[in-house]
Amino acid sequence: MTKVQKRLFEVADKQYALFQAKLIPNIPQERVIGVRVPVLRKIAREFEKEPECRDFLNTLPHAYYDENMLHSILLSNVKNYEECIAAVEAFLPYVDNWAVCDTLRPKVFGKHKDKLLPRIKDWIASDKTYTCRFGIGMLMMHYLDKDFKPEYLELPQKVDSEEYYVKMMIAWFYATALANQWDATIPYIEEHRLSDWVHKKTIQKACESYRITDEQKAYLKTLR
Incomplete structure (x- = not known):
């Protein structure tokens, strides 16, 4: 298990995982860890400052739905447009559900x-x-x-x-x-x-x- 996965499992909510899995029926339930979005955003704020963050963004596909959600949140906060658009293009082929898709909202896009x-x-x-x-x-x-x-x-x-x-x-x-x-x-x-x-x-x-x-x-x- 990777460092990111361990961090996500540490804050997992099993009941929320069951609830979330029902909202994304095309994703196998075992791929849903059950991390709530506010918690994912908090992890993203901490993780984007760490050297491992770039490795995480460059390592695709991810095993878990929650990793993809974290990926979307991290990309939404990238401040350099060219870097962001390249990372989005690399990630889109691996987006496989509406929630990850709709969470991907890069703020820098509005400036370009x-x-x-x-x-x-x-x-x-x-x-x-x-x-x-x-x-x-x-x-x-x-x-x-x-x-x-x-x-x-x-x-x-x-x-x-x-x-x-x-x-x-x-x-x-x-x-x-x-x-x-x-x-x-x-x-x-x-x-x-x-x-x-x-x-x-x-x-x-x-x-x-x-x-x-x-x-x-x-x-x-x-x-x-």
Whole structure:
């Protein structure tokens, strides 16, 4: 057992491991140690200062889900963009569940949006479930506010996937786009430009959002 694994097992919560395993059914239960996210973040803050951290990030794949979660948290805190993007590209092929994928949120990306966009387009076009999901998540996170352009709405629409976790992210993207850019996004719903499943899920998620007005929700319900 590695030093990192020993550290994770020392703070494991068996009941939480059982709970977490149910949320990521595609991961064998024996791969879930059961370390809560706040504890992982605390370990990451301590571990990123240690020389072994770089070795851990360069040693893939990891044996445990919790190691992958720690990896995502560590990469989210890398301050150098070029170093971060290279490490993300190396890690993405090993991301095998939605939780690790959605935990990977590099803060430095927000400072390099011009460089980031071509990478996002490549990720979205990937046939790997969680690489595609990650790309759509990054587009949602960084390009639906002041850096928004209407053509960005076309990128998730072009994704041809029946993978549940890809379709859920697409719906999440358009629900967020409705909250941030209603006028540009509503035609995608009015004209039923999305697949039937994503269309309905987008409306559902938008209607659950506190950022969508009651009037907008009432209108969306007429478009089901």
